[in-house]
Amino acid sequence: MITFFTTAKPFDGENRIRQVNAIRSWQALHSDVEVLLFGQGAGYVETAAELGLVHIPDVGINEFGVPRIDSMVSLAAARGRHALQAYINCDIILLDDYLSAVKRIPFDRFLMVAQRFDVDITAPIDFSSSAWATEMGRKARAEGQKLSPCGIDVFLEKGRIWRDLPPMVVGRGMYDNWLIYYCRSQGIPVVDGTDVVTIVHQNHDYTHIAGGKRTVEVGDEASRNLQLGGGYRHLFTIQDSDWKMTVGGLYRNWYRGDSKRCGEVFEILHEDQPALRLRLGRCIVEATCEWIARWRMAVNGQLLPSCKYPGWLVRRFFKGVAN
Numbered sequence: 001m002i003t004f005f006t007t008a009k010p011f012d013g014e015n016r017i018r019q020v021n022a023i024r025s026w027q028a029l030h031s032d033v034e035v036l037l038f039g040q041g042a043g044y045v046e047t048a049a050e051l052g053l054v055h056i057p058d059v060g061i062n063e064f065g066v067p068r069i070d071s072m073v074s075l076a077a078a079r080g081r082h083a084l085q086a087y088i089n090c091d092i093i094l095l096d097d098y099l100s101a102v103k104r105i106p107f108d109r110f111l112m113v114a115q116r117f118d119v120d121i122t123a124p125i126d127f128s129s130s131a132w133a134t135e136m137g138r139k140a141r142a143e144g145q146k147l148s149p150c151g152i153d154v155f156l157e158k159g160r161i162w163r164d165l166p167p168m169v170v171g172r173g174m175y176d177n178w179l180i181y182y183c184r185s186q187g188i189p190v191v192d193g194t195d196v197v198t199i200v201h202q203n204h205d206y207t208h209i210a211g212g213k214r215t216v217e218v219g220d221e222a223s224r225n226l227q228l229g230g231g232y233r234h235l236f237t238i239q240d241s242d243w244k245m246t247v248g249g250l251y252r253n254w255y256r257g258d259s260k261r262c263g264e265v266f267e268i269l270h271e272d273q274p275a276l277r278l279r280l281g282r283c284i285v286e287a288t289c290e291w292i293a294r295w296r297m298a299v300n301g302q303l304l305p306s307c308k309y310p311g312w313l314v315r316r317f318f319k320g321v322a323n
Contacts, residue, residue, distance in 0.1 A: 002029070002099070002156075003080035005036035007059070007067045007170065008090040011043025014122065018091045018202040021125045023051055025093040028127055034081050039067050054079065062169050066221065069175055070165035077160055086156035087170075092116065093125075093200035094154070095133045101196045101245055102156060109159025110189040112245075113152050113180065113238050116199035117144030137198045144200070149238035152176040154199060161188050166228040173222035178229035180236040185269055192241035192253060233268050240265055254293045262289035283317055290316075 004026045009015045027033050037048055038059040048055035056079065060071025069087070076085050084102065088094075102112060117140040125132055155176075161183060168175035183190045226232070239261070244253035254262060263286040291309060298306040 001032040001082060002084040002086065002102075003034040003036065003076060003082040004086050004088050005038060005072055005076040005080065006088050006090045007039040007072070008037065008041065008044070010041045011047045014204070016043060016047070017124055018121065018204060020047070020051070021121065021202065022088075022090055022092055023053070024125070024127050025095070026088070027051070028133070029094060029096065029099050032082075036076055036080060038072050038075065060167065062167070062221065064221070066169040066171060068167045069170050069179075070162075070167050072170070073162040073165065077162070084156065084158050086154055088155075089153040089170075089201075091202045091204060092153045093121075093136060093202065095137050095198045095200070097137075098197050098199075101193045104245065104250065105158075105191055106250070107158070107189050109161055110157070110191055110243075111161060111180070111183045112156040112191045112193050113154065113241065114193040114197045114199050115149055115238055116147050116151065116153050116201045117141065118147055118201050118203050119144040121200075121202045136200060140198055140200045147201070149194075150177065152180070152238060153201060155179060159188075161186070168225045168228055169221055172219065172225055174225035174229060174235060177235035177237060178225070180238070180240060181229070181234040181268075184236060184240065184242065184265070189243050190241040191243045191245055191250070192238050193245045194238065195244070195246045197245075236265070254289055254296070259286040259290035259293065262286060287313055287316060 006023075008019050011019060023035055026035060035051070035053045037044060037053045037055050038057075039061075040057045044055060044057070047053065056075060059075060060068040062068065072087060073085075076087070105112065119140050120143075125136070129135075153176075163186075165182070168178065180190055226235075229235070239253075239258070241253050244251050263282045266285045266289075267282060290312060294305040294309050
């Protein structure tokens with residue numbers, strides 16, 4: 001059915017509780033779930049044997065021993081049994097709505113991402129209870145804090161979409177946002193599943209890294225990821241997905257009505273088109289996206305935004321010419 005692959009912190013103390021919670025939640029999704037554990041660390045061998053994981057100790061790393069995403073996706077493609085594969089952080093709990101959403105995506109090749117809920121979980125989950133997933137989903141939505149679209153913790157792919165990735169490291173900033181840009185630039189559909197899946201992140205501290213959270217987000221390794229990805233223009237968020245999964249179905253995502261961002265993304269993905277670097281070219285793209293967004297609102301019964309479109313159009317082109 002699906003192959004998950006990950007790397008982890010040492011399996012000791014609270015880290016072990018969180019990571020075992022996460023892995024067991026993946027295994028609970030389906031009877032044919034494979035989990036590949038990359039890298040080396042305290043408790044890796046014992047946990048792999050206990051949970052029935054495929055432990056692959058030899059993976060590409062940087063000079064500090066941090067695993068590289070290019071190496072992991074290549075090894076997962078070669079060693080994994082299933083066409084559906086997902087790189088996932090080892091503190092993420094998935095619920096039964098996850099595979100249900102995946103099955104609704106009709107594309108032969110795609111990437112699915114979703115925003116997460118940050119939740120305090122300090123004890124082992126009782127997976128023998130038939131209600132564990134329902135209770136976890138309720139806890140996440142009632143008590144959890146939804147992370148901004150900038151952070152991505154699960155990358156589910158179908159169709160072997162990853163080719164010639166740069167040697168970015170996981171567990172540091174920037175690589176996750178660049179992966180969305182990569183797919184968009186290659187014409188691979190990116191689906192935002194936030195509305196239909198519950199991604200649960202178990203809160204933790206960053207004492208295992210010198211410099212803490214700041215090192216993770218903007219330290220030297222994150223800066224190197226940024227450089228390898230071509231700079232800030234190539235950092236996309238979940239909102240830059242070109243498809244959106246809702247309860248009602250799969251729809252084109254017009255950047256949630258943000259026509260300015262729509263124009264920026266269109267220009268970035270068509271950097272070889274000089275006209276898009278001109279103010280008029282950008283205005284035309286933004287106006288088109290704005291009309292599509294307002295037209296969709298009108299179809300859903302919200303007529304006022306489409307009636308106000310002419311005024312918006314005049315203001316936008318006046319501003320575009322003036323600036």
